[in-house]
Amino acid sequence: MEKKRLTKILAQADKDIVAKLSAAIQRTYSPVIVKEPGKTLTMIKMREPVKQSLFYIGEVIVCEAMVEINDVKGVSVIMGDDIEKALDIAIIDAAINLGVFTGMDQLLELEQEQSHLRMQENALHLKTMVNFNSMDQEAPDDLNANKKE
Amino acid sequence: MAYVAVSGGKEAIEESIRLLDYYRSGTNKDIEIEAIENKLSLLVDRVMSEAGLYAKTYAALALKQCEGSPEEAVFLLRAFRSTLTRNYYTEVVNTEDMRIVRRISAAFKDITGGQILGATYDYTHRLINFDLDQENAAELKEHMHNMLTSQTAEEIHPCPRVSDALKKEGIIDSCEENNQPPHDVTMNMLEFPSDRSARLQTLTRADTGFISGLAYSVLRGFGQVHPTVGELRCGYVELYVPYLSEIGESIYIGEIMMTEVECFNSADDKDQLKLAVGYGAVFGRNENKAISMSVIDRELDAGGPHPTQNEEFVLMHGDSLEMNGFISHLKLPHYVTFQSKLDAVRKTRG
Numbered sequence: 415m416e417k418k419r420l421t422k423i424l425a426q427a428d429k430d431i432v433a434k435l436s437a438a439i440q441r442t443y444s445p446v447i448v449k450e451p452g453k454t455l456t457m458i459k460m461r462e463p464v465k466q467s468l469f470y471i472g473e474v475i476v477c478e479a480m481v482e483i484n485d486v487k488g489v490s491v492i493m494g495d496d497i498e499k500a501l502d503i504a505i506i507d508a509a510i511n512l513g514v515f516t517g518m519d520q521l522l523e524l525e526q527e528q529s530h531l532r533m534q535e536n537a538l539h540l541k542t543m544v545n546f547n548s549m550d551q552e553a554p555d556d557l558n559a560n561k562k563e
Numbered sequence: 564m565a566y567v568a569v570s571g572g573k574e575a576i577e578e579s580i581r582l583l584d585y586y587r588s589g590t591n592k593d594i595e596i597e598a599i600e601n602k603l604s605l606l607v608d609r610v611m612s613e614a615g616l617y618a619k620t621y622a623a624l625a626l627k628q629c630e631g632s633p634e635e636a637v638f639l640l641r642a643f644r645s646t647l648t649r650n651y652y653t654e655v656v657n658t659e660d661m662r663i664v665r666r667i668s669a670a671f672k673d674i675t676g677g678q679i680l681g682a683t684y685d686y687t688h689r690l691i692n693f694d695l696d697q698e699n700a701a702e703l704k705e706h707m708h709n710m711l712t713s714q715t716a717e718e719i720h721p722c723p724r725v726s727d728a729l730k731k732e733g734i735i736d737s738c739e740e741n742n743q744p745p746h747d748v749t750m751n752m753l754e755f756p757s758d759r760s761a762r763l764q765t766l767t768r769a770d771t772g773f774i775s776g777l778a779y780s781v782l783r784g785f786g787q788v789h790p791t792v793g794e795l796r797c798g799y800v801e802l803y804v805p806y807l808s809e810i811g812e813s814i815y816i817g818e819i820m821m822t823e824v825e826c827f828n829s830a831d832d833k834d835q836l837k838l839a840v841g842y843g844a845v846f847g848r849n850e851n852k853a854i855s856m857s858v859i860d861r862e863l864d865a866g867g868p869h870p871t872q873n874e875e876f877v878l879m880h881g882d883s884l885e886m887n888g889f890i891s892h893l894k895l896p897h898y899v900t901f902q903s904k905l906d907a908v909r910k911t912r913g
Binding site for chain 1: 712715802821
């Protein structure tokens with residue numbers, strides 16, 4: 415599984431679920447902490463659509479951690495200040511990199527639940543989609559209205 | 564103007580600080596951080612935006628600490644931020660991929676992807692709801708959760724920008740991607756004329772009241788008249804940072820809510836054959852600030868005799884921390900300077 419997808423599932427997961435997955439790994443392996451979990455900042459780089467240039471909109475607080483299992487690294491960076499969760503995710507990442515992670519099915523289930531909830535939230539918002547009926551016949555209906563052929 | 568060091572007042576200052584707690588102690592009821600974060604979220608968004616730091620829980624905590632004063636909360640967040648290292652930069656965030664919760668256009672009725680009102684106070688009666696005095700928060704949460712989970716899931720599709728179609732038509736200029744590293748006003752002094760990235764970063768961090776007032780002055784005639792909101796979109800964008808350098812993948816660190824605006828204006832070319840666009844983007848749900856930013860962005864591009872078209876005037880006076888710090892300094896002892904003013908007046912009076 416791509417790291418993007420994997421970390422999205424883990425970052426959005428409840429911390430207790432992540433802790434259980436990590437605990438299962440620690441029953442067999444002894445992760446070594448390479449970088450103690452701690453808070454740091456991440457600067458957010460944006461592209462604006464007018465001139466297509468880059469700018470910084472601001473920073474976000476993240477927690478980072480790095481561990482090793484059998485000399486194989488695992489890292490995590492997640493928004494917020496949940497140090498324990500950051501460490502647990504780094505342990506899971508190391509286990510995946512080592513090829514000994516057994517909870518992938520659970521992660522896939524989690525992903526489905528997360529995705530379903532987001533789509534339900536999307537449905538809530540789509541209910542507010544409107545079509546304005548203009549009282550003015552001259553008012554353009556859409557982007558192509560009044561466009562010269 | 565001159566300053567003079569004074570000593571004394573240490574005990575009084577300590578008691579004054581203690582007295583702040585007295586002013587927060589008028590009730591047995593506490594206000595929980597979680598409640599501030601979730602029920603005063605627009606205030607939290609404003610503080611995060613002006614602090615330039617997306618940290619909801621800390622913004623809520625700061626608001627609790629300073630009795631809800633936005634400028635004090637911004638000060639606290641900025642101070643806290645300065646204690647942390649910055650170890651990461653995100654990959655470039657493109658708002659085309661935004662998970663939209665609100666999207667409107669004042670330029671066109673029908674836009675590809677639709678106009679989504681989302682949650683807005685625009686259509687509410689501005690009448691106080693006295694029932695809220697007895698609101699049961701747990702019941703409300705459960706009710707809303709049930710409403711959410713009873714929805715039939717709808718696929719999420721990114722919406723194209725309204726400006727894209729006008730760019731294809733040549734009515735709005737299209738630009739090549741510019742990957743020049745941005746100026747960072749938190750690390751480097753602002754210089755004039757400023758880089759576009761410095762301008763946008765300064766405007767997005769600006770005090771909401773300041774920037775809204777400036778935009779209002781434009782609409783009243785001290786600038787270009789009445790730009791049109793081509794698109795206002797609000798939603799979540801995902802943040803990624805590079806994974807271990809030797810692997811070359813990315814990792815998801817979370818998502819932030821933001822509001823983005825493109826406003827359309829008459830172009831400055833003499834033939835008026837094109838539209839010009841102003842841009843605004845801010846943390847959280849803060850539409851008036853994003854619209855104001857887009858208005859000011861365009862004003863600064865246009866240039867002219869009005870204050871909003873003067874880069875130094877706009878960019879040097881809108882930072883919450885700087886403006887409130889400087890105004891606040893007027894409360895400090897100016898005994899010597901005032902005494903000299905007083906002497907001058909007395910001498911003149913004979």
